[in-house]
Amino acid sequence: MNLATFIQNILNSLTLGSLYALVAIGYTMVYGILRLINFAHSEIFMLGAYFVFWGITLVHLPWPVAMVLAILVTASLGVLVDQVAYRPLRDAPRISALISSIGVSFFLQNVAIVFFQAIPREVYRPAWLEDPILVHGVRVLPLTLFVPLLSLVLMLLLVYIVYRTKTGLGMRAISKDIETSYLMGVPVNRVIAVTFGIGSALAAASGIMWALRYPQLQPIMGTIPGFKAFIAAVFGGIGSIQGAVIGGLTLGFIEIMTVAFFPDLAGYRDAFAFVLLILVLMVKPTGLLGERPEDKV
Amino acid sequence: MPTTQTTPADDVILETRELTMRFGGLLAVADFSASFPRGSITGLIGPNGAGKTTCFNMITGFYRPTSGEVLFEGVPIAGLPAHKVCRAGIARTFQNIRLFNNETVLENVMIGRHLRQKTSWLQTLVFTPASERENRRDQARCLELLDAVGLADLAGEKASSLPYGAQRRLEIARALATEPRFLLLDEPAAGMNPQESEDLMGFVRAIRQAFGLTILLIEHDMKVVMGICEHLWVLDYGQTIASGPPEAIRSDPKVITAYLGEEHAHA
Amino acid sequence: MRRGRTILLNVLAIGVFGLLLHLAEGYCNGYQLQILNLIAINIILALSLNLIYGFTGLFSLGHAGFMAIGAYVCSILIMTPDQKDMLFLLQPAYDWVQTAHAPFFAAVLAGGAVAAIFGAVVGIPLLRLGDDYLGIATLGFAEIIRVVANNVPRLTNGALGFKGIPAYADLWWNFGWALVALYVIVRLLQSNTGNVLKAIRDNEIAAKAMGVDVFRYKLLSFTVGSFFAGVGGALLASLLTTIDPKMFLFTLTFNVLMIVVAGGLGSLTGSVLAGIGITVLLEWLRVVENPVDLLGFSLPGIPGMRMVVFSLALIVIILFRREGLMGMRELTWRSLAGVFSRGKA
Structure with a gap:
């Protein structure tokens, strides 16, 4: 492998890794607060991409406007899903909300099939993202710079919200102890809603960029990236935002580099993540940065 | 059961040696060394958070002690999983009742x-x-x-x-x-009215007799503790601060301090 | 005396049921028979998942994986070597795949057995995990099985899968196996081992204090459940006569989970009733996906609508009737007698 290909692979890994990381953050935030694996998150990712498509083809919005609007609409949808399908189950056994989220996941996916049909659709891509540029003689796809950079901006924004705002303080308090947070006057329900909003916005951004990178839309496009992002969150340590980012990037690198160095294994690429998941759960279920309280006797 | 009267005092069924449990920086129980004569009823008392239930959890295999040993009929059992401890002949109840609620x-x-x-x-x-x-x-x-x-x-x-x-x-x-041959009861009288506690005392004595048990219990109700225990161990902040027959414990200044605070002990 | 009467009633019920099957065979058309067959298989799958999740509290999402194992093993065993010659176009089958052959009953049993072995092997590391982690890890296992099925063409014929699998799985085989599954699981749950499984579900810590080797019993339940999932997959392969890796997506597990939740976690009666109801519902919902001619107007079919309704139903059940149809209740001869005597009084 020559240097140019290697650099391209690094950029590809960074791109894929940031996309996983953005989705993983949503999983990890919701799990940190509600101890819920939100299966519907992968459909939120998919719908974000479809909303851009709609904005451009039906309403003829300019691409950046469509993107921002799509992120906002998807964020509201994420909040709505929580209010309708999870909030009534806060006091129910934990697995009930999980089953509900599996139901929501299938529901959204099939609503998408009803409205958009199952056939894959072409995605509009701005030319400036698509035309390769030469950097020191290496052909680089601008998209592979754009995705990691935009992701970085979004993550910095998130860090600001979580560590510098009152809502962020509420999130951290609830993830430590939801009961006490109620007693201390944290507006728990509002903070949970904001968490779903932020998580869904990041997933939408990821879905939109995913559609640019692998230029196709289809209703099942969220399933596999969703699983992998969840695995990234577990690998990094569920509940930890830093962990989700590290996990996402790691997974991106593993996937791209394994296929680059061992092309024979390309067919197994979707299995890597699951093997990694099972290994992590067996060796260190808390992941790299996570902590989980022991069961009290 | 005749064993209570006839066996010599050194027939110890269970013994703990410097049993210690550390949770991170917190020393929950330090060097708990106690021995329990066969057929006895012993009380483990102390203020809330003294480490009593932690002792139970170490003896019954729910916690692996940081250090120390538990000898049951001379056999080391510390660190065995809970189900093996139970199989060996040690059973317990829980402070917060844990029944199989959906079953008869x-x-x-x-x-x-x-x-x-x-x-x-x-x-x-x-x-x-x-x-x-x-x-x-x-x-x-x-x-x-x-x-x-x-x-x-x-x-x-x-x-x-x-x-x-x-x-x-x-x-x-x-x-x-x-x-079981050794039974641990974690606050058996919790939530009972005086009449029920009275009945409980008779009940505990009766099952000891009927099943040939040695009993260790954690209890806050001093009437129960003084009424049925033949020997007491007192924990405070994980340390064993006293042990002896109930009458001696009742007047031990260290125990009074632990329960009531400094001023009362000197008053 | 009471036991004798129960056995007599059971034998009678099976006799009547057999008669009904015989009549169904004679009078039902192919489509109706297909639905009846699917009912039997779905009951087997639901009973096995209910044993794992409803009675032992192990939230497993790996059913599709075990079904795939059962389906592939059984198919390889019942197809003739000539058939396999024609089938493996991409690459020739491994020699042992090529030559392996067994009668249908043995093949189904083998499908279940191999699924059970896989269940035990993945169960050993995974069953130590807590509920939701166990769910996602078993789901991962099922996906790995699918990816492997796609990538080992000499064993599974890759993405093309198998076609022309002999259609042995008729009413008698399917309902026969459903009865076997029902009997084994009922007897398991009536034994004290069944009490232990329920104890683990209700309060794992107390179960440990009662001397229960929790891990061993979880593994037992998981392995028995995997066995019947494999049997269900094997029968399904022979019923549909074609299989490929796409068939064993998460959707398949979702359908079984839906039956178990709708019927009631911890109620075998519920699983049987919901197995019937939901299979019929799913088939009936196929109508909305196909074009219909209504009074001369032709309405286009709406693909995806079936699963929209179906998933919505699951959400509604979880939100408003979490205990499902039966909760943890069972229908027994005694409870039936109770209903009738109350009716008379």
Whole structure:
């Protein structure tokens, strides 16, 4: 492998890794607060991409406007899903909300099939993202710079919200102890809603960029990236935002580099993540940065 | 049971040696060294958070002690998983009652029998005589146990439907079904009125007699503690601050300080 | 005396049921027979998942994986070597795949057995995990099985899968196996081992204190459940006569989970009733996906609508009737007698 290909692979890994990381953050935030694996998150990712498509083809919005609007609409949808399908189950056994989220996941996916049909659709891509540029003689796809950079901006924004705002303080308090947070006057329900909003916005951004990178839309496009992002969150340590980012990037690198160095294994690429998941759960279920309280006797 | 009178004082059924439990930086129990004569009823007392339940958890295999040893009839058991400790002959109850709520009273006790059963469920598929016989025998045995704790009439009820006091007795019956020689009771009188506590004392003595048990109990109700325990161990902040017969403990200044604070001890 | 009467009633019920099957065979058309067959298989799958999740509290999402194992093993065993010659176009089958052959009953049993072995092997590391982690890890296992099925063409014929699998799985085989599954699981749960499984579900810590080797019993339940999932997959392969890796997506597990939740976690009666109801519902919902001619107007079919309704139903059940149809109740001869005597009084 020559240097140019290697650099391209690094950029590809960074791109894929940031996309996983953005989705993983949503999983990890919701799990940190509600101890819920939100299966519907992968459909939120998919719908974000479809909303851009709609904005451009039906309403003829300019691409950046469509993107921002799509992120906002998807964020509201994420909040709505929580209010309708999870909030009534806060006091129910934990697995009930999980089953509900599996139901929501299938529901959204099939609503998408009803409205958009199952056939894959072409995605509009701005030319400036698509035309390769030469950097020191290496052909680089601008998209592979754009995705990691935009992701970085979004993550910095998130860090600001979580560590510098009152809502962020509420999130951290609830993830430590939801009961006490109620007693201390944290507006728990509002903070949970904001968490779903932020998580869904990041997933939408990821879905939109995913559609640019692998230029196709289809209703099942969220399933596999969703699983992998969840695995990234577990690998990094569920509940930890830093962990989700590290996990996402790691997974991106593993996937791209394994296929680059061992092309024979390309067919197994979707299995890597699951093997990694099972290994992590067996060796260190808390992941790299996570902590989980022991069961009290 | 005659053993209580006839065995020499050095017949120790269970002994702990410098049992220590550390949770991160917190020293929950330090160097707990105690011995329990066969057939005795011993109390483990101390203020909230003193480390009493942690001691129970170490003895019964729910926690692996940071250091130290537990000898049960001379055999080291510290660090064994809970189910093996139970198999060895040590049973317990819980401070917050832990019944199998969706099952009947009889089924709760039957679960205690399973580790003494010899036939497998595969045999019940074809109704082998051995498994049928064993099942009938175990059911009869469990009904006897329920009779002993006064719950025989409620055998078919769901465990969660029992009143509080009955739930506590069911937990004890369930523990007895595992055929223990050493029984640990975690706050058996919690939530009971004076009359119920009175009954409990008689009940604990009776089961010791009937099942040849050695009993260790955690209890906050001093009337119960002083009424049935022959020996007491007192913990405070994980340290053993006193041990001896109840009368001696009652007047021990260190114990009074632990319970009531500094001023009262000197008053 | 009471036991004797129960056995008599059971034998009678099976006799009547057999008669009904015989009549169904004679009078039902192919489509109706297909639905009846699917009912039997779905009951087997639901009973096995209910044993694992409803009675032992192990939240497993790996059913599709075990079904795939059962389906592939059984198919390889019942197809003739000549058939396999024609089938493996991409690459020739491994020699042992090529030559392996067994009668249908043995093949189904083998499908279940191999699924059970896989269940035990993945169960050993995974069953130590807590509920939701166990769910996602078993789901991962099922996905790995699918990816492997796609990538080992000499064993599974890759993405093309198998076609022309002999259609042995008729009413008698399917309902026969459903009865076997029902009997084994009922007897398991009636034994004291069954009490232990329920104890683990209700309060794992207390179960440990009662001397229960929790891990061993979880593994037992998981292995028995995997066995019947494999059997269900094997029968399904022979019923549909074609299989490929796409068939064993998460959707398949979702359908079984839906039956178990709708019927009631911890109620075998519920699983049987919901197995019937939901299979019929799913088939009936196929109508909305196909074009219909209504009074001369032709309405286009709406693909995806079936699963929209279906998933919405699951959400509604979880939100408003979490205990499902039956909760943890069972229908027994005694409870039936109770209903009738109350009716008379």
